[in-house]
Structures are given as C-alpha cells and as structure tokens.
Amino acid sequence: MKINKYPGRDIWTELIKRPELKREELTSVIVDIFNEVEKNGDKAIIEFNKKFDDADTENIQVSEKEVNQAANLISEELKKAIQEAQENIIKFHASQKAEDKKIETTSGVICWRENRAIEKVGIYVPGGTAPLFSTVLMLAIPAQLAGCKEIILCTPPDKKGEINPAILYAAQLCGVTKIFKTGGAQAIAAMALGTESIPNVYKIFGPGNQFVMAGKEYAQRYGVAVDMPAGPSEVLIIADEQAVPAFCAADLLSQAEHGSDSQVIFISTDERIFTETIEEIEKQIKELPRNELAEESLKNSHFILLGSVEEAVEFSNLYAPEHLILALGDFEKYTSGIQNAGSVFLGNYSCESAGDYASGTNHTLPTNGFAKNYSGVSLDSFVKKITFQHLSETGLQNLGKTIELMAEAEGLFAHKNAVTIRLNQ
Structure with missing residues (x-):
C-alpha cells in the first residue's frame, strides 16, 4: 500500500490514477x-x-x-x-x-413522453x-x-x-x-x-x-x-476521529478481494484512526481466503492523511469513486458536497456490502472516474423514452408563424412549406 501524509494538491492527479493495462x-x-x-x-x-x-x-x-x-x-x-x-x-x-405527463406547451399543442422497454x-x-x-x-x-x-x-x-x-x-x-x-x-x-x-x-x-x-x-x-464503463471495483473511505478502524479495514478489504486490478483509497483526518486502520488491514487480511488477490490490489491502493473532511470530499470528487463511504460522525453535514460518486454509504454501520447484496440499491456502478458523468444502473437503464405530440388545427394556427419564420431563416423551405400548406387549408 502507498501511504501519503498531507499530500499537496499538485500530486493529487497522480494519486487518482487507476491501475490499467496498456x-x-x-x-x-x-x-x-x-x-x-x-x-x-x-x-x-x-x-x-x-x-x-x-x-x-x-x-x-x-x-x-x-x-x-x-x-x-x-x-x-x-x-x-x-x-x-x-x-x-x-x-x-x-x-x-x-x-406519463401531458404538457400543453401552446394552446392546442400537447406533448408527452412514454416509456418503452x-x-x-x-x-x-x-x-x-x-x-x-x-x-x-x-x-x-x-x-x-x-x-x-x-x-x-x-x-x-x-x-x-x-x-x-x-x-x-x-x-x-x-x-x-x-x-x-x-x-x-x-x-x-x-x-x-x-x-x-x-x-x-x-x-x-x-x-x-x-x-x-x-x-x-x-x-x-x-x-x-x-450501460456504462464498469470495470474493476473500487471504494474510497473518508474517516474522521469517530470512525471504527476495524470497520474501515473490513470495507477496504471487501473491495480489494474482488481482484488484483481493484483499487481502494482510505482518507482520514485523524492520525490514530489512520494508523489503526492500516494495522487492522494487516491483521484481517491474513484470515481471508482470497488474500493473495487483496494483497495485489493493495499494492495499487492509497492511504492518505488530510487536514480536513472538506479537503477529503474535494479529493473524492476528483477521484469520483464507484463506492464512497463516509465514516463520519456528522455525515449529514457533507452529503450535499458530494458531486461525483456511484453510490454513497453513510455512517459506521452502512457497510458497502449492504449495497452489493440486499439493501435494494443497484451495485452496477460507474468506475474508473466515470461517476463524473454516468449514473449507476436503474430502471431507466432498461427503457427508452419516446416523445409524442398532437397539434390541433388551433395549435398549428398558434404555432405556425413561429415555425415558418425559423425554417425560412435556416434556409429549409420544405420545412416551412409543410406548415404553410396546412395553414392555407
């Protein structure tokens, strides 16, 4: 594991790199x-x-x-x-x-969307x-x-x-x-x-x-x-003085055991919690059947000591983890600041394994920094949305002039004529 105490922002871009093949x-x-x-x-x-x-x-x-x-x-x-x-x-x-909700955008013009699997x-x-x-x-x-x-x-x-x-x-x-x-x-x-x-x-x-x-x-x-770019698993934990080192170590190892190309990041604002979590990892890993995979994963993983939770949240948003655990006493204070994460686990008892198996949320999540622009799998992932619209005669009369002017300005006169021919009727 790679230990970094109070790293400057100038090396953060190095610390957020994932292990990858050429x-x-x-x-x-x-x-x-x-x-x-x-x-x-x-x-x-x-x-x-x-x-x-x-x-x-x-x-x-x-x-x-x-x-x-x-x-x-x-x-x-x-x-x-x-x-x-x-x-x-x-x-x-x-x-x-x-x-489905129908919206009358202009009098006589009704638009809506319907889901199709x-x-x-x-x-x-x-x-x-x-x-x-x-x-x-x-x-x-x-x-x-x-x-x-x-x-x-x-x-x-x-x-x-x-x-x-x-x-x-x-x-x-x-x-x-x-x-x-x-x-x-x-x-x-x-x-x-x-x-x-x-x-x-x-x-x-x-x-x-x-x-x-x-x-x-x-x-x-x-x-x-x-669905998304979903590669090797990863977790980032932010822990303050109220975190439980044994819990943090267990959560880190639960992701490290996925495979040698998985990555875990541990950030703490408390040096005692930081040190004891590392000691707990060294103790717990010996008992794991898949400890060889976990040990390989830990070689690519970072343990970082920072000065404040705010700074840790800033680092996390840059890393954009698949799983984010806030092992904090007052986690509610920081949830609004989380911009980039696949799924977030709050408090000492919200183990990441709950989301992996049975809490109800989906565990198919964006990895490798793609939590900056992708969501995890949801019901919406399996449907496409088709828009519908209906214009009555009154609707076309109300909107027709606007369409004609815009089409003519773009030089698309067939588009304009599709309106004009109807209005002339």
Missing part, C-alpha cells in the same frame, strides 16, 4: 476476439472457453434441466437470503417508475474468481420490471463446464430468458454480434474486468448500447 494491448486482444466470434460463432465461443477458462463446453446454452436442478444444489438459507434481497431490490427499483437486453455476470449471483438480481430485476421481452445472460463456466447453481437459481427467479456458458470479452462479442445459439441484443449490461469493459466499448461500433 490500451494498445487491450485493443488488439478485443479486435481479435470480435473478429473470431463474427467469423466462427459458437465454435469460437467453445474454443475461447477452453483457452481462457480451461472449460470444456460442448453445449454453450444452459439446459432447462440444469436450471431446474440448481435449486436443489444450494441451501434453503441461501435461497431465503436471495429472495429477501430480491424483495428489497424490487421495492427500490419499482419506486422509480414514472407516470428495450426489447432485447444482455446481462453479463462475472463468474471467474467469484460467481457474482448478486449481479443477476441487480440486472435481471429492473429488466423484468421494465418489461424487456428477452433477457440474455452470459457468465463464464467452471473447469467442468458448469455454471454456479446460485447464478442459475437467481436467473430463474428473476425471469432470465436464456443462459449461456461464456465469459470475458468473448461473451460481450457474442451478445453484440449474435452466434448460432446466442441472440444478439440491443443493450449490454454488467460489470467485469478490463477486458470486459474494453469489449463493451468496442461493441458500440456494432450499434449496440452499453
């Missing part, structure tokens, strides 16, 4: 994967499964039998936990439904170093609430060519249409291009590593939309 290396790999999938379809997917996941997958589509068996392979306790999380996620996302969506669920069945809930639930007709799920298989049963159970629970055994950039390519088995989709959702993120960026060249 762009040229990424692009070359992604282009090759897309070309191979476009050329060879299912065959390419099967070969990539073997190459990248050491998995034999003669059939890449998960069968109905496999889905039905999944419920018998997980405990009743886990099923109940998934169902409780599902209920909370439904509550939060259902509350985001908006009513994106008909075919693809959701990517990471499953390599950790089978993220929680991501199924976060993406399939709002897709189902929005009314998407096809929900296609891709997730990497294990070495036996199987999908984690909790992923299959969650998928069945949340209305996923079809499930396929493929991960990484090849899964993104398959959903963007379509293969003999995997349907092409109109929009792709889901977090992933840098290859997945680069695949989503490249998929847009084929007319496919994506």
